[in-house]
Amino acid sequence: MNGHLLEVKGLSISFIQYDRGLHQVSLPVIRDLGVTVDRGEMVAVIGSSGSGKSLLAHAVMGILPYNASAEGEILYKGEPLTEERQKALRGKEIVLVPQSVSYLDPLMKVGEQVKNGRKGPSWREKCRRILGSYGLGPETEALYPFQLSGGMTRRVLISAAVMEEPELVIADEPTPGLHLDAAKRVLGHFREMTEKGAGVLLITHDLELALQTADRVVVLYAGTAVEETDSRAFDREDTLYHPYTRALYRAMPEHGFRSEPGSQPYVKELPAGCPYRPRCTMALPECSCEVPLRKTDRGFVRCIHREAEV
């Protein structure tokens, strides 16, 4: 099979929100996002907390809330991922690993949730084996979600995903609330999935952890993808091309821990053109126009300071 396992092209997601009274505003939480995931590859989409990047996962799964809408193209195995295909594939070939215990039914035992309604000795056996492979004993099956620790919850959620032998795994913020070792272990489990041939799309705000495990990263700034590059590009500052990505690099503890002044703009008050322009030291007048994607040796960047256009 040729082409990417998952290819997202020009995806924009907006949220309808009631402003004052009955006045509706559309909040563009994600704009013109492109990302590809190949088999055996782990791609991280990095954005700040609360920026609506979970909606990317929901758009691919086809479970966007009623007040959100998506535009753009999503291809799975080279073919458009239509609503029918989403329905047929989700939970089977394409699985979601959500972020917290609130995604488990509070009144259903863990074993039953991992099995997802399937009965019979072979499923029971499989459930037990998978939980066991993540260090969860058979006694876990009889527990209710409120009895799980944060780390156990993640492993249960991962077990539920692996039950299906998925080809594409979308992990939505799988690490918050975990201490570093536990978070690394969780990401290690996703790495194992890629070794078995699955593609993993990791949605996270944790740059450091993402760089340690992912093959490639897509950096979001205020909902816009500013740069896509491979994880090793973050070894040195000059292999990064977007001024924001470089600022992220410099903000990492081992690279100086320097923070840039200002903060990401709220989606309602986005500047025209490049969203980073107000904070960028290299900003030019042209930056307030639409900035197209430009190819780099490692991926792409959305900055006028690069020459070649995609």
Next chain:
Amino acid sequence: MDSAKWVGMQILRMAVLLAAVTVTVFALLSLSPVDPLTTNVGQTALGSMSAEQVKKLQEYWGVGVPPTVRFLGWAKDLLRGDLGISLLYRRPVIEVIGERFFNSVWLMAAAWILSGLIGFFLGVLAGRKRGGTADKLVTGYCLITASTPAFWIAMVLLMVFAVWLKWLPIGLAVPIGMSSADVSLSDRIAHMILPALALSMTGISNIALHTREKLAAVMESDYVLFARARGETERSVLIRHGLRNIALPALTLQFASVSEIFGGSVLVEQVFSYPGLGQAAVTAGLGSDVPLLMGITVITAAVVFGGNTAANILYGLIDPRMRKGRKKR
């Protein structure tokens, strides 16, 4: 908390509740402007009586005795298990209540179960999809019936089904002029249909609206989103997650609604002249039959308290979060 302590606590609570309710009712009755003699004997009859006779009657109705003395006397008897003798019926209160309760209990049980089942079903129908057609219809119906007094619904039902259509009897618990040996079960049921319907009507909206709200919240929860992401159909989501998560609040609601059914029965029984506990309460209140009214108050408060306690106990037994949490402690 171990169970012996818990039971003790519940008994104490009930005692406090009963004490508070009886004192309040008694205080209200003593403040009532109703003169027992004028109401029950009549102005003309009183006028034609000798002073001696009037004095005797005053003694019988307890006129002139300070309220605290009367209350303490009543409370002392209650502690011995004696509810006193009804002044109007001239029979032990416990007997009158027993008879009335037997009539009412079927009516109230029918209304209670009916409103629970229909309310739950409508609530599920509406809450499955907030803002859908079913939701709009059910919510509209509920808002209308919730803002309609039970006695008015009772009168409308009476007019339509008993007076115009003549399908059902206009009142009472048994046919008029029939000896009690000849009354069949179907007669009793026919007399119960309209009161039970009127009584359950307002209960339905309460339960349906609560169930709808809870189910709608469940259907918008993270775990339902995840269930959808795992390929579960809407039907499976509703049955596996929706019903599971609204069963407990529905149960609580159902037991808590016992009090509303009791309250509603007073008005509804009055409209249908149904000889139940509610009607006896009205008669006793208007006729200053203090022992009977106090007796009904005690029994009603105890039943309502029992309903709420049952909800508490069931919740603890069924909800794993409470069950396991208690074990751990």
